[in-house]
Amino acid sequence: MILKKKQKTTSLQELNMNYNNRGDILNNSIKGIISEIERYAVKDGPGIRTVVFFKGCPLKCIWCANPETQKNTHQLMYWPTRCIGCKKCIQICPQKALSWNTTGIMINRSNCISCNVCTNTCNSQALTMSGELKNVEEVLDTIKKDNSFYQVSGGGVTFSGGEATYQKDFLIQLAQRCKDEGISTCIETCGYASQEVYQDLLPYIDYFFYDLKLINEKKHTKYTGVSNKLILSNFCYLQDAGADVTVRIPIIPGINNTESNINDSIHFLLEHAPGCHVSLLPYHRLGASKYGKLDMHYSLEELAPPSDEEMQSLKDLFVKHGFYVTIGE
Numbered sequence: 001m002i003l004k005k006k007q008k009t010t011s012l013q014e015l016n017m018n019y020n021n022r023g024d025i026l027n028n029s030i031k032g033i034i035s036e037i038e039r040y041a042v043k044d045g046p047g048i049r050t051v052v053f054f055k056g057c058p059l060k061c062i063w064c065a066n067p068e069t070q071k072n073t074h075q076l077m078y079w080p081t082r083c084i085g086c087k088k089c090i091q092i093c094p095q096k097a098l099s100w101n102t103t104g105i106m107i108n109r110s111n112c113i114s115c116n117v118c119t120n121t122c123n124s125q126a127l128t129m130s131g132e133l134k135n136v137e138e139v140l141d142t143i144k145k146d147n148s149f150y151q152v153s154g155g156g157v158t159f160s161g162g163e164a165t166y167q168k169d170f171l172i173q174l175a176q177r178c179k180d181e182g183i184s185t186c187i188e189t190c191g192y193a194s195q196e197v198y199q200d201l202l203p204y205i206d207y208f209f210y211d212l213k214l215i216n217e218k219k220h221t222k223y224t225g226v227s228n229k230l231i232l233s234n235f236c237y238l239q240d241a242g243a244d245v246t247v248r249i250p251i252i253p254g255i256n257n258t259e260s261n262i263n264d265s266i267h268f269l270l271e272h273a274p275g276c277h278v279s280l281l282p283y284h285r286l287g288a289s290k291y292g293k294l295d296m297h298y299s300l301e302e303l304a305p306p307s308d309e310e311m312q313s314l315k316d317l318f319v320k321h322g323f324y325v326t327i328g329e
């Protein structure tokens with residue numbers, strides 16, 4: 001399915017409306033919920049960068065390597081290999097949300113109010129809280145610590161997640177403040193936000209890393225939980241607006257490395273962004289162990305990463321069609 005540039009359909013307008021009406025309380029606050037801030041990153045845009053991982057994402061990709069960033073709420077994580085079985089956390093929890101079974105601590109997540117009493121009590125750090133509320137200046141202060149590295153390397157800040165646009169007001173304020181400070185900005189985005197969000201971001205974002213996961217709408221919905229109409233439309237919008245966009249394609253064996261999806265991706269890009277930078281990202285299992293810590297199910301337990309040979313042959317195919325291609329960055 002190939003979208004024509006600037007194509008607008010009723011369903012797309014509905015999607016935009018649904019997104020704008022979703023009533024995210026955080027968007028009315030000057031605070032954002034941040035999963036992690038990683039310094040000295042070198043694979044998330046040019047130079048040395050600080051990566052701010054926003055919490056919350058409208059997609060639920062089954063291969064997601066950061067499951068702790070899918071919900072934009074605090075989430076308790078349990079690390080069984082660190083637990084010494086002292087059970088102090090069970091005794092101190094005011095909500096009686098913790099219990100013990102043969103494999104360790106069990107969390108009753110509907111009782112947990114994320115009060116952090118247990119995480120502060122556990123000396124083994126076997127219980128940790130994912131998600132911290134921070135205001136724009138707090139995040140900016142951390143970003144500014146590495147200004148000297150940005151200057152010598154051509155680096156800056158990268159907004160990642162989760163999906164940074166899910167907290168659009170906080171993101172736009174933070175991006176504005178970074179530009180005030182002369183810091184280069186980059187966003188890694190799934191593309192699923194209203195066009196107005198990207199329009200508002202354009203003056204404050206230097207580089208867009210834009211995911212293109214599956215071109216077939218039904219398959220996209222099956223594996224990510226949402227249609228790709230809005231995503232493909234926003235991609236065309238950014239191209240028309242002259243944004244600096246790198247396309248990122250995660251290569252997930254058996255899901256999107258099929259001949260038809262690769263050909264559809266090439267045709268879509270030839271039509272809308274010929275010669276662009278395509279970054280091929282091989283599937284990896286680094287996030288798999290986090291699912292259990294969140295009581296989430298990981299459905300790709302048996303899936304192996306693509307071979308180096310397969311990645312190289314995919315790269316050759318895109319290069320043959322005139323794209324500048326990198327693997328893994």
Ligand code: SF4
Pocket residue numbers: 082083084085086087088089090105121122123124125126127
């Ligand atoms: S306090 Fe920490 S180490 Fe002790 S039982 Fe609870 S999680 Fe395990």
Ligand code: SF4
Pocket residue numbers: 076092093094095096097098111112113114115116117118119
């Ligand atoms: S965060 Fe608070 S409510 Fe939740 S399990 Fe820990 S102590 Fe109990």
